[in-house]
Amino acid sequence: MLEIKNLHVKLEEEDKEILKGVDLTVPTGAVHAIMGPNGSGKSTLSYVLAGREGYEVTEGSATLDGVDLLELEPEERAAEGLFLAFQYPVEIPGVSNMNFLRTAVNAQRKLRGEPELSATEFLKLVREKAKELNIDAEMLKRPVNMGFSGGEKKRNEILQMAILEPKMCILDETDSGLDVDAMKLVARGVNALRSPGRSFLVITHYQRLLDHIVPDVVHIMADGRIVRTGGPELAREVEENGYAGILEEVA
């Protein structure tokens, strides 16, 4: 269970508060969505949870199954089972995707005190998961995200998620820049991972992804706060009336 309480975050470099008291609980096994206009702080929330530098938490807490995330290094959070599918996956020249995946899997296993996967075990795992996501072997040989199309980058994020098997998955606008087919593929990948022991926080600007990954709960974020929480119907309300309507109601 992910529990975020009264989380206030400002930029380290300037006096700008971005998250202004976020309260959010995602129970184990649940799929929650966060929707909200651009600039409302959705990515900031995901980065702060993942441990990116440049932000300062001034108040509040964030725990995963009781473990204080904010105290941990990014790699420790990952080992605790947190995974962020980046809105903008990073390109890393010189590191092959395959090498990256193997390093990540084995690093997490090591941090958790589990034995590393053998080369054959790893290969088998990657091939199987890549096939499900329609990722061809060539893409695995190339440097991480280099020369990948927008859709390939997003599928690569889901591939990492499928291989790492985290218990808390945060997807930051995994649908943005995808055509319908690519989005369906990504949604199928995510749905295949849904399980009673795994929670999702799906961040999206549009409702359409939520037609494919149907959430249990939908939150609306605006100006650094969760301003409304409801069922899947809330997403449809956004689709019909836009954010303006909902935000007026709240105000």
Add this chain to the structure above:
Amino acid sequence: MGAQQQESDALEARLARCREDLAQYKAGAWIRKAREEAEARLRAMGLPGRRDEYWRFTRPDLLAAPEPAAAEPFETDEALVFDEIDRLKIVFTDGRFDPRASDDLTKAGVGIEIITLLEAAEADLHWAQDIFGRLEAAGQSPVPRPLAALNTACARNGVLIRVTGKVARPVSLIYRHYHTHSDAMLHHVVRLEEGASLTLLENGPGGARFNSVLEVDVADGAAFDHVRAQGRDHDRVAATHLFARLGAKSALRSFTLTANGRLTRNEAVVTFTGDDALAHLAGAAVGDGNSGDFHHDDTIFITHGAERCESRQVFKKVLMNGAVGVFQGKILVRQGAQKTDGYQMSQALMLDGDSQFLAKPELEIYADDVACSHGSTTGAIDEEALFYLRSRGVPRKDAENLLVLAFLEGAVEEIADEVIADDIRLRLQGWVERRG
């Protein structure tokens, strides 16, 4: 006493010692002539001094001084680089040919003849006389390289290799260092006849102070691959020169790995004399100023004197704790050298704010139809990439190491032979994992 007087005293001291040393050995007419001419060249230019523009970023004192500074040999139980590779071994210990540690040179195989400089020097005539000291002399203009002339005048040891066929098994020159004060000087000549090919490996520190010259004459259609790993001794100093003359449709690929070393200056002087040839020069230098001073200098001079030749320079340095990296690279395209393709990239990755990278890239072009590009960058580890890796569970140090190796990969991938390249990768991986 003025600095100039000191420098000329240093020169006289070195020449006196080298004459004394050479006097004990028989020297035939060809080598006497080469040495006398080199000595005259050297007197005309003098040893490098601090005021020399070409030595602006690297102090030549330790390299030019009459006596070498002390350097302890580096002790390790690890398998040495290239140990796993099937090769013909030629060993020099503190600059002296070591026949017992070396393979039998008379059994070098088909298409290749190897003779030590000691032995070749006894004859009055030798095939190497057209190359020995000649490529070095040609490389003295427009920029003097006095340490190379000193080498021609004084080196007693080295090998002369003539390749007439496509030789699959690499020749491996191994430079051991035992004595704390050894002053080693080696001069090698490689002649590749038309269509011939050879891979030459070099590894080891050579001595407390090491001065080496490698003259390579690559005839039409021949290919020379050169991979070198300079020793890990912390206090060693080295000045190396590669002089290469490239015939039509020939190829030269040279890669150097440097880890540790108080002072290293690697000069490469490459001249295209025939059309459609290529030269790829690359280097990966990694230095931690905490394990002793680290100063590493790549100085490259490529002359395009023929048409449609391709030159490529990829030099990468990883610097930390006050390490200093220098890159001086010049591409000279002579009039008429049309369709020249020249590329030069020098990059430094700084692991902290204490280190320094000094780069002087130069292009001088006298032909109108050429494509030349160059670039030089200094940067830190990419924070975005680091966070991405860490967010996947890779600990900071491991993530940094992965990015450091990825940075160096751009130079390592210039090595044509995958097995040799993997061996180099292993060394670099060892270095990043050991670093503090």
